[in-house]
Amino acid sequence: MRRAAACGWLTAVLAGLAAMIDRDVTPGEGAAPPSAYPREVLAPAATDRPTLLMFAHPRCPCTLASLNELRQILQTCPDAADVRIYFRTPATPSHEWMQTELWQEAAALPDTTLVADTDGTIAKRFGVATSGHVLLYGTHGELRFSGGITGARGHAGDNAGRSAVVAILSGTSTVGQRSSTFGCPLFDGKTHRKETCCPP
Amino acid sequence: MERLTAKKHVVLPRHHDGAAAALAWRAEELFREHQRAIYRRTDRLFAALMPLQWLGSVAAALWLSPLTWQGTTSEMHPHVIAALVLGGLITVFPVALALTSPGAALTRYAIATGQMLMSGLLIHVMGGRIETHFHVFGSLAFLAFYRDWRVFLPATLVVAGDHLLRGIFWPQSVFGLAAVSPWRWLEHAAWVLFEDVFLLISCRQSVREMRDIAWQRASLEGTNHRIEAEVATRTAELKAAQEENLQIARRAGMAEVAIGVLHNVGNVLNSVNASTSLIGAKLRNSATADFCQATDLLEQHLQEAGEFIARDPRGKHLPRFLIELSRHVASEETALLEEVESLTRSVEHIKEIVAVQQDYARCVNLVEEVAVDELIDDALRMNLAALDCSGIEVQRDFDALPRVHLDKHKFLQIVINLISNAKRAVIEAPARERRITVRLKRDRQSGIRVEVSDNGIGIPPENLTRIFAQGFTTRKEGHGFGLHSAANLASELGGRLTVDSDGLGAGATFTLQLPTHSTGSYHDRPIHSGAGA
Numbered sequence: 001m002r003r004a005a006a007c008g009w010l011t012a013v014l015a016g017l018a019a020m021i022d023r024d025v026t027p028g029e030g031a032a033p034p035s036a037y038p039r040e041v042l043a044p045a046a047t048d049r050p051t052l053l054m055f056a057h058p059r060c061p062c063t064l065a066s067l068n069e070l071r072q073i074l075q076t077c078p079d080a081a082d083v084r085i086y087f088r089t090p091a092t093p094s095h096e097w098m099q100t101e102l103w104q105e106a107a108a109l110p111d112t113t114l115v116a117d118t119d120g121t122i123a124k125r126f127g128v129a130t131s132g133h134v135l136l137y138g139t140h141g142e143l144r145f146s147g148g149i150t151g152a153r154g155h156a157g158d159n160a161g162r163s164a165v166v167a168i169l170s171g172t173s174t175v176g177q178r179s180s181t182f183g184c185p186l187f188d189g190k191t192h193r194k195e196t197c198c199p200p
Numbered sequence: 201m202e203r204l205t206a207k208k209h210v211v212l213p214r215h216h217d218g219a220a221a222a223l224a225w226r227a228e229e230l231f232r233e234h235q236r237a238i239y240r241r242t243d244r245l246f247a248a249l250m251p252l253q254w255l256g257s258v259a260a261a262l263w264l265s266p267l268t269w270q271g272t273t274s275e276m277h278p279h280v281i282a283a284l285v286l287g288g289l290i291t292v293f294p295v296a297l298a299l300t301s302p303g304a305a306l307t308r309y310a311i312a313t314g315q316m317l318m319s320g321l322l323i324h325v326m327g328g329r330i331e332t333h334f335h336v337f338g339s340l341a342f343l344a345f346y347r348d349w350r351v352f353l354p355a356t357l358v359v360a361g362d363h364l365l366r367g368i369f370w371p372q373s374v375f376g377l378a379a380v381s382p383w384r385w386l387e388h389a390a391w392v393l394f395e396d397v398f399l400l401i402s403c404r405q406s407v408r409e410m411r412d413i414a415w416q417r418a419s420l421e422g423t424n425h426r427i428e429a430e431v432a433t434r435t436a437e438l439k440a441a442q443e444e445n446l447q448i449a450r451r452a453g454m455a456e457v458a459i460g461v462l463h464n465v466g467n468v469l470n471s472v473n474a475s476t477s478l479i480g481a482k483l484r485n486s487a488t489a490d491f492c493q494a495t496d497l498l499e500q501h502l503q504e505a506g507e508f509i510a511r512d513p514r515g516k517h518l519p520r521f522l523i524e525l526s527r528h529v530a531s532e533e534t535a536l537l538e539e540v541e542s543l544t545r546s547v548e549h550i551k552e553i554v555a556v557q558q559d560y561a562r563c564v565n566l567v568e569e570v571a572v573d574e575l576i577d578d579a580l581r582m583n584l585a586a587l588d589c590s591g592i593e594v595q596r597d598f599d600a601l602p603r604v605h606l607d608k609h610k611f612l613q614i615v616i617n618l619i620s621n622a623k624r625a626v627i628e629a630p631a632r633e634r635r636i637t638v639r640l641k642r643d644r645q646s647g648i649r650v651e652v653s654d655n656g657i658g659i660p661p662e663n664l665t666r667i668f669a670q671g672f673t674t675r676k677e678g679h680g681f682g683l684h685s686a687a688n689l690a691s692e693l694g695g696r697l698t699v700d701s702d703g704l705g706a707g708a709t710f711t712l713q714l715p716t717h718s719t720g721s722y723h724d725r726p727i728h729s730g731a732g733a
Contacts, residue, residue, distance in 0.1 A: 061265035
């Protein structure tokens, strides 16, 4: 009787854990970024180095892991890119909306520009729908990377996205890459954008 | 498995007997008892720890990721729900087992499994932080409290299985990469095994120490039991010996009484013998024969009695002769009556002495109302002849005391013994004034005090402490029972017997202190009657 109860208990727990893990490794909505940097939308900060854009929801707890991964990228490849983080804000952002832990964490990153993306206008222009999504454009404006830099929702540690960005910035990889993004949706409701593959 | 391990440590001697087997069995029993206590204690520890860590996981989830956002709207983060529901599910079953079945193997395994599952949940809720992985190793250390290597099996299997399954189905959730080596999970499991090795060694040492302790305790218990059995045996032997000694002492006391009685009877018999000899001699030499000759002569001259008395020279003397003869016979009769009275008294004395002896012999353990001074006089009378023969002066110094309740048989044995002892002490002393003083006093502490003092050979100081010991005597023909018996009897009467002497040649004083139970306050006291003689 007790053994049967133990088996039932173990099965229920494993099922619960599986559901939780499955949810956390289910990526957010894909992105459809322009394959070339849209200069008509947003001027690049510099032309002598790549431009790295991260789109973030200022209150998404999963994105803290993305910022930590970005910090590691910047430590590995210092001054390798012009880094901008666009925090999606409501059309009329309040003080509480802007003063979050993520803002503070992002502000502590070296050589990083924080931008309030009012009502997610920039994110929409770049076709990004999930917090933590990173776009990396080359010096010629070509899209080199699109995706997340964490392995799961809010999960720190080695992951394919971070490795790809580091490889591109350090010059060990020349091909365009992508990865799944794990984070909160930037917008209400699904945008059903279809992620496009990065050009080589 | 456990039983086999236990047997492995139970090394019996080659020619083990029942005692060795019992020792091994007891050591094993103690070890199991200790082990069960540890299991139950650790179960209780986890029963308290697991709910706390559950609450901790909920708090961590609420702190780190309270809400999930979709644009400008939010809802409770799935991690909070997972910590609350899944954490509760993980916790409730092992804790329920710990509370309902503490010490059971299933409880330990469920707790070990639950701990590792909680580690997985916590790591996940905490965003895979490296620091949270220490929960795994901390939990293993806590599981080592069980001192049962088997709990590491489910724990390690859960960790290895978690990494294996995640590596297969969700590799990025644990390794961060979608394509990793299929053996990567082994690397993670190996770190757990790494700690397992040290914990297993620690557990093994602990179990070995527990077995050693159990053996020592079993040996100690065995020794204690043997000592207790030995003590019980010796105590029984001592009691038997004490009882035997008591009987010997009583017999010795009775013998003292009997000797005294026989001595007195013997003395009285001398008087009886003298009286009977005297009566016989008086009867043999009685003037009755002369009276017969006179009456025969008178009968021969009965026809001429007047002429015979008037003229015959023999007849002339006959009336005077008869007058003198009748006076002489009357004197003889008086003397004989006196001797007969003396003889009667002697016989009465013998009868009385024998009656006293019978009385004391019959009334063992009988508490009755007595006059202590009369008892002491009885004791003196029993020794009177011997005392007189030895030229011993006896002085009496008695206070007027009320009648008390006593076992007079025991009391008399003590006093006779003391008087007899004093008599020997003064006889053995150099010839001089021999004196025994018997005092009867009211004692403030105990009640009555009987002192028998002598001016005899005295007692050296080194003997004062052992004079009441069984078998101690300074006389060649002594047995060492008399004073020992007297002291025991004094204790039985609720009193005590002590001795005081200034040393050799200074005489000695034996003091018997007894509680008084005056007649007035003693009526409700039961009379204990023992076996009659």
